[in-house]
Amino acid sequence: MNDYRIPVTVLTGFLGSCKTTLLNRILTEEHGRRIAVIENEYGEVGIDDALVYNSEEEVFEMNNGCICCTVRGDLIRILGTLLRRRETFDRIIIETTGLADPAPVAQTFFFDDELRSALRLDAIVTLVDARHILEHLDDARPEGVENEALEQVAFADRIVLNKTDLVTPTELERVRRRLLSINAMVEILPATRADADLGRILDVGAFDLDRVLESEPGFLMDLEHEHDATVTSVGIERRGVVDGDRLQVWLTDLLRERGVDLFRSKGILDVDALPRPYVFQGVHMLLDAEDGRPWPEGQERLNRLVFIGRNLDRAELEAGFDACLARVVA
Numbered sequence: 001m002n003d004y005r006i007p008v009t010v011l012t013g014f015l016g017s018c019k020t021t022l023l024n025r026i027l028t029e030e031h032g033r034r035i036a037v038i039e040n041e042y043g044e045v046g047i048d049d050a051l052v053y054n055s056e057e058e059v060f061e062m063n064n065g066c067i068c069c070t071v072r073g074d075l076i077r078i079l080g081t082l083l084r085r086r087e088t089f090d091r092i093i094i095e096t097t098g099l100a101d102p103a104p105v106a107q108t109f110f111f112d113d114e115l116r117s118a119l120r121l122d123a124i125v126t127l128v129d130a131r132h133i134l135e136h137l138d139d140a141r142p143e144g145v146e147n148e149a150l151e152q153v154a155f156a157d158r159i160v161l162n163k164t165d166l167v168t169p170t171e172l173e174r175v176r177r178r179l180l181s182i183n184a185m186v187e188i189l190p191a192t193r194a195d196a197d198l199g200r201i202l203d204v205g206a207f208d209l210d211r212v213l214e215s216e217p218g219f220l221m222d223l224e225h226e227h228d229a230t231v232t233s234v235g236i237e238r239r240g241v242v243d244g245d246r247l248q249v250w251l252t253d254l255l256r257e258r259g260v261d262l263f264r265s266k267g268i269l270d271v272d273a274l275p276r277p278y279v280f281q282g283v284h285m286l287l288d289a290e291d292g293r294p295w296p297e298g299q300e301r302l303n304r305l306v307f308i309g310r311n312l313d314r315a316e317l318e319a320g321f322d323a324c325l326a327r328v329v330a
């Protein structure tokens with residue numbers, strides 16, 4: 001029997017594991033397919049809108065809470081809105097935050113009659129950072145507090161085992177075995193910059209409710225979960241021109257000294273008043289930087305930074321960044 005329901009892919013994976021990189025690849029390579037994107041970002045300052053490939057696709061942002069907790073109602077509303085013009089797209093991709101539990105997101109497609117009859121959860125695709133995943137899986141949590149990285153691996157229908165360039169073959173094999181010890185059935189696709197075969201990721205019909213119910217009988221009932229309250233996000237927005245040299249010193253020192261607890265950092269900055277923004281991305285102690293898309297004409301250049309990690313000190317981060325500002329614009 002033909003299934004005319006619209007396929008939905010959930011992209012999940014811990015902070016910095018490469019979700020946005022994979023999303024950009026899909027939007028570039030599947031160009032011509034009509035894709036509706038729903039993006040959930042952690043923290044009050046959104047950055048990913050500027051990092052997602054500039055495409056024809058409509059991107060629905062959900063920035064005011066976590067998709068698996070506070071904004072699940074928003075997700076249902078956005079899906080409902082999309083269904084009212086279902087002829088305008090062929091598939092939906094949802095990118096969760098790096099700290100989301102994918103189970104409540106998956107449940108959304110089974111609770112609501114309208115959604116269940118129109119949408120088909122195709123697969124939960126979990127991105128894994130080969131370099132950092134073991135420390136996150138080993139991160140002991142108090143009783144009742146969940147380990148999101150573990151949930152993301154356990155719930156995956158496909159794992160894109162990414163950043164293979166940052167580990168040795170022996171380390172990669174150790175990670176692969178660990179992933180299979182958590183989720184024996186999952187198909188693992190090794191990748192660098194998420195260059196896995198999209199044919200193994202999209203339209204694969206991999207999500208199987210019966211299998212999930214076998215391993216998690218409470219899947220359709222148990223909505224309660226608790227995140228680690230020591231992990232928070234600090235968003236900073238400032239006008240002004242940043243001094244490139246001071247910024248380098250500050251960021252390098254910050255990541256070296258705090259990199260263990262600083263899971264993720266990103267920023268879009270007006271450095272030295274250049275025509276294009278300076279975009280930096282940190283994952284623990286590793287830092288990448290590149291020029292972003294040119295600042296929009298006639299629009300104010302607002303510096304935006306986000307830090308996500310354990311026991312973050314907002315005042316210290318703000319003071320550190322403020323000291324990098326060469327010129328403050330009121």
Ligand SMILES: Nc1nc2c(ncn2[C@@H]2O[C@H](COP(=O)(O)OP(=O)(O)OP(=O)(O)O)[C@@H](O)[C@H]2O)c(=O)[nH]1
Nearest residue numbers: 014015016017018019020021098163192193281288
């Ligand atoms: N060395 C290396 N770096 C990578 C690879 N894939 C992605 N990166 C870098 O890792 C960083 C995080 O990538 P993103 O795609 O933004 O990760 P994400 O999962 O969307 O991040 P959050 O949404 O913030 O959780 C970026 O600086 C990427 O350039 C890879 O295969 N190897």
